[in-house]
Every structure is written in structure tokens, then in C-alpha cells.
Amino acid sequence: GRILREGTKVAILNFGARLGECLKAADELAGFGLSTTIADARFAKPLDTDLILRLAREHEVLITIEEGAVGGFGSHVLQLLSDNDALDGGLKLRMMVLPDMFLDQDSPNAMYAKAGLDAKGIVTRVFEALGKDVAAGTVKLA
Known part of the structure; x- marks a missing residue:
């Protein structure tokens, strides 16, 4: 893998084609004072x-x-940890995947948005992992 951006509080580990969205999220998180590492697993x-x-x-x-x-x-990352x-020290691990449900056909961007990806x-x-509420409108990205 490779690290594209170094941070200290949050790490986002991408596998696949969501890397651009991860970088956008890191920019948004920086606006909230959350220093974010972006890593690309690649394989x-x-x-x-x-x-x-x-x-x-x-x-x-x-x-x-x-x-x-x-x-x-x-799930493989979870097993490794x-x-x-590596989970014994309070790490807040969250996995984001496509939901196990039917998504109506739409543009890829709209479908990823519906899936939260x-x-x-x-x-x-x-x-959510940090236990903070994201009030409507707080997250600036459309």
C-alpha cells in the first residue's frame, strides 16, 4: 500500500475506486480540525x-x-487487527462497504451517495466513530 496524505487523528484506508472521495473527505475533516491520513491499500x-x-x-x-x-x-483488516x-487499545474501527440491499439504478455518483460511499x-x-453528532448542514459537501 501507499500513504497519500499523513495525518494524526483519523486514518482512512481505501481499497478500490473511492480514493478521490477519501481525499475530499480528508479536506472536509481538516476543516473540522481532524488531521487525516489517507492510505491506498492497492491490493x-x-x-x-x-x-x-x-x-x-x-x-x-x-x-x-x-x-x-x-x-x-x-473483514480481512479486522481479522489482522x-x-x-491491535483492537485492545481503544481503536475505533469502522468498515464502509456497499449495503446488502438493492439499490435502484441511477448514476454511479448517486448510487455511491445512497450507499454512503x-x-x-x-x-x-x-x-459517528468519534461519538460526535453531525447536524444537518454541518457537513458541507453535497
């Missing part, structure tokens, strides 16, 4: 264990985002 297997364990060790929140289903890349006791959805998920 699901083999997992970049050093990168993933570093992200878990150095951040309060770790978000995985993929265009896959439950049981995919994020569990096997290495856009910048606004990522920002909202970070706030």
Missing part, C-alpha cells in the same frame, strides 16, 4: 500488514472503505 491480497498495523497504532479512528460487500477487504491485539458519507462515519 487486497496480500494485505500490507505493516501499513495496516501502523495506521491502527498511530490513529484514534481507522476507516476502511471499499466497493465490496460485507466479508471483504474490511484482532490477531495482532461518498465524501459526505465518509465524514459522517468518522464523526
Whole structure:
């Protein structure tokens, strides 16, 4: 994997084509004072264990985002973190995947937005992980 942007509070680990939305989310989070690392896994297997364990060790929140289903890349990350006791220190891990439901046909951007896999959805998920409320209109991205 590779790190595109270094931060200290939140780490977003992308697998797939949502990287642009991750970068937009990091910009938005910076506006709220949340320093965010953006990492691109690039490959699901083999997992970049050093990168993933570093992200878990150095951040309060770790978000995985993929265009896959439950049981995919994020689940493998969870297993790695569990096997290495990386969840014992209070890491807030959240996995973002396509929902296990039918999405009506629409433009790809609209479908990703409905699934929460856009910048606004990522920002909202970070706030939820931190136990903060994102009031309507607080997240500026459309």
C-alpha cells in the first residue's frame, strides 16, 4: 500500500475506486480540525500488514472503505487487527462497504451517495466513530 496524505487523528484506508472521495473527505475533516491520513491499500491480497498495523497504532479512528460487500477487504483488516491485539487499545474501527440491499439504478455518483460511499458519507462515519453528532448542514459537501 501507499500513504497519500499523513495525518494524526483519523486514518482512512481505501481499497478500490473511492480514493478521490477519501481525499475530499480528508479536506472536509481538516476543516473540522481532524488531521487525516489517507492510505491506498492497492491490493487486497496480500494485505500490507505493516501499513495496516501502523495506521491502527498511530490513529484514534481507522476507516476502511471499499466497493465490496460485507466479508471483504474490511473483514480481512479486522481479522489482522484482532490477531495482532491491535483492537485492545481503544481503536475505533469502522468498515464502509456497499449495503446488502438493492439499490435502484441511477448514476454511479448517486448510487455511491445512497450507499454512503461518498465524501459526505465518509465524514459522517468518522464523526459517528468519534461519538460526535453531525447536524444537518454541518457537513458541507453535497
